Each structure stands twice: as structure tokens, then as C-alpha cells.
Amino acid sequence: MNRTVAIVFLLAASAMAGDLTGKWSGTFKVDGGDHTIPQVFILKQQGKTLTGSGGPSAGEQYPIENGKIDGDEVRFEITTGEWKFAYDLKQTAPDGLKGDLKLQSVNDSRNAKVSLTRSKGE
């Protein structure tokens, strides 16, 4: 019985930490901000490395920097110009990523919560 539970648990865990390659979308709202900002990512996973691009739309994309995957933890950055976006996410489901976003300029620092889902058919 215990062995079955352990196998089920391991299978579930491996499914959760599945390949992130694909198109992901979602939103974030900066704490204390007015707007909900859309997010679109085109992720490419190669082992523990994450590359690709992301931005507010499929048309406006910026390269992913320092993309790393460690188990169900996913970290990457995007620099759009004055602002740098540092994502610290967790894979909560095979098609779901949730976590924190830190935005930093040379004067300011802001925090936000992000939630992303994998686009169907990607």
C-alpha cells in the first residue's frame, strides 16, 4: 500500500515538473498599482535551463535571461529597458506556474504576484 502511494506521489511529482516548453500566458498586478498587466511567454526548456522570450503580448517580446529550473522551482529575468522583471515561480500544475515577480529600476522596486497557464495546443 505504502509502495503504491509512493509511486503515485513520484509520478505526480514528475508530471508536475514536466517540460515547460510552450506558450504561457497570464497576468500580474503590481502591489499598489492600478493596472492588470498581461503576460505572454514562449518558453524553451533544455534540461535545467530555460530560454525563450516574454512580454506583455505575443508581439512585444523580450529575451529571457538567467532562466533556471530546479525541481518545481522556475526562475528567470527579463529586461525591458528601465525595468527588470525577476520571476520566482513554482510549477503548481502541469500547465500552471505561480509565484512572485520583482520589478526593479534604478530608483524603484515593486512586487507583484504572477499566475501563468500554458496555452492549449502549445
Add this chain to the structure above:
Amino acid sequence: MMVLGVTGSIIAFEPELDRLLHPGLSRVKPGGRILSLVEIGEAASKKYGGEPVVAYLPSSSPNFPTQVILSPGVVSVNQYTGEVLGIRTRGQTLLGFMRALHVRLASGDIGRNILRWSTAAMLISLASGLYLWWPRKRMRIRGPWWSRLFWSDLHNSFGILSLLPLLLLTATGMVIGFEDGVSSLLDKMSGDHPVQLPQIRIRLEPAPSHPEITPDEAITIAGAQLPGAVPYRLQMPRYGGLYVVALAYSDHRIAAESNSISIDPSDGRIVAVNLSTSLTPRERFMATNEAIHTGSVFGMPTRIIAALASILLPLQVVSGLLIWMRRTRILGK
């Protein structure tokens, strides 16, 4: 109100204070040939581990350096010698904290909501102050500083002097505080919808066979489209797919910086042009509102008025509180 007044008077001069706080990164001695953006970018990139250039901020004055945005921060480069003056890394600074206090009490949604409703309360307070001042129309200060008469006169005199700028600052601040609601209301009234930006593709790798146009050529192409406008920012194609040159008209007070030209890096073709003259009514209203709030609407004179009015706000709060306390004490006796 105390926080809004003190921080408002400080951030009214944010660019000047920022330069004052970073003197080594903010000043250059003019002289000699101005280096190309490519040369400036290479100097910055070489100094910081070969980081690719995200964007350039060309110098706005012969005495100010050209700035290069890299992923770790903003690098100041002497455009005459190529000397790298240093880097501003990312993170909150004292001035950033002042701004954060002003717009959201340096906290999140709670601070933001407290401030937006404080502006509403302040409008009521200003109107009631005018109502109380009107019958006597006091404009002089009498009595020793510790007397109730002194503080009452001070409150009345400074209150009426700063009433108009404070009304404008409060009303425009309220619009900024409730920006989402105001924007959607204006869009409904004018029948406008958010502008769809041109669809562009990211280019993670350098151009294929033929050489791309250089950042300097992109600036020249954009400048030719808007004679008289000064380029103040250039986004590199790796960060968005196109060169995006932002230009400002120094003689425009409202939305002066809302001009941008997107250029295909492979052939120099202009892909999109966004001009301050083609803003929607909502965008123009919000830009005008911001120009009034920051005092930039008529340049330095209105910035000084905005800062002075802001600094008078804490004085009004303190003098009003003293009058109220002394009145309460007298009534108690």
C-alpha cells in the same frame, strides 16, 4: 497630507536632485568629437562583462553624459572620451522611496487607497477653508509665535495664498489616484479604444546575412521624420524586435516625450510612428493632468510653484492642528 506635501515638494525636483546625489555619474566636460552610440555602447558593454545593450539614453545637454541601459543597470559614459563613469544598479533609492511614499505610502494597495481617498478629503478641507476664510479675508500675521492669533493668521494667510495651486495639485492628484476609473470614463465619453501597437517579432539572434543599420543610423532616420525633435531614448532590436526611437520637443509642455518611431533594423524601414499630436482625448487629458500635477506645464516657474505649495501643506496641517487643540483646550476650561 503631511506625507503628500513633503514628498511632493521633493519629487518636484527629482531629476535635479538625482543628479545632485550622483555627481560623478551626471556631469561631463564638453569638448572634442562626440562618439557614436556604437562606440559608447561598446565601452559600456566591455566594462560590464559584455552585457548586450538594452537601450541608449542620448545626452540631453552637452554637460550630461550619455547613458546606456544594460541588464544590471544604467551605465553613464562620457560621450567625448568614451570613459565609463560608473553604473547605477537597480533597486530602491532615497528618491525612489520618496516617490513611493507619495504615490502609495511606500506600501501596496492599502497605501494607495488611503492616499486616493485622502485627496478627496483634502478637496473638502480646501473648500471648507475657503468658506471659513471668506467672511474676514485675513491676509496678515499678528501676535507672538506662541499665540493662537499668530497660528490662526498664519493658517489663514498661507492658506489663501496656496489655495489655487493646492486645489490644482489635489484635483489632478485625485485624477491620478483614480486613473483607471477616469480613463475608462473618458474612453466611454469619446468612444476611444486602447491603441493597438504594431505586431513585432522578437529577434534573439543577430541579423542573418546582411548588416543591420546601426543605432546612430536609426537615430538619423527617426530625426529626419520629426525635425526639431530631440531623440532621448533608443531601444535596441534585441529587446523588442525593432529599433524604437523616442523623441521629445523641448518647446512642448504637454506630452512632449510621447513621440516614437519604430524602425526595422534590417533595412531602416519605418514600421510605426506614434506622435504626441495623435494622442486620443483620454491620453491628452491624462498627459495634461500629469503636467499640471508635476508643475511641468509651464516649465520651471510652475514646478517651483508646485513645490512651494506642496511644502506649505504640512505647515497648514500643523497650524490647523494647533488652532484646533487650543480651541479645544479653551472650550474645555
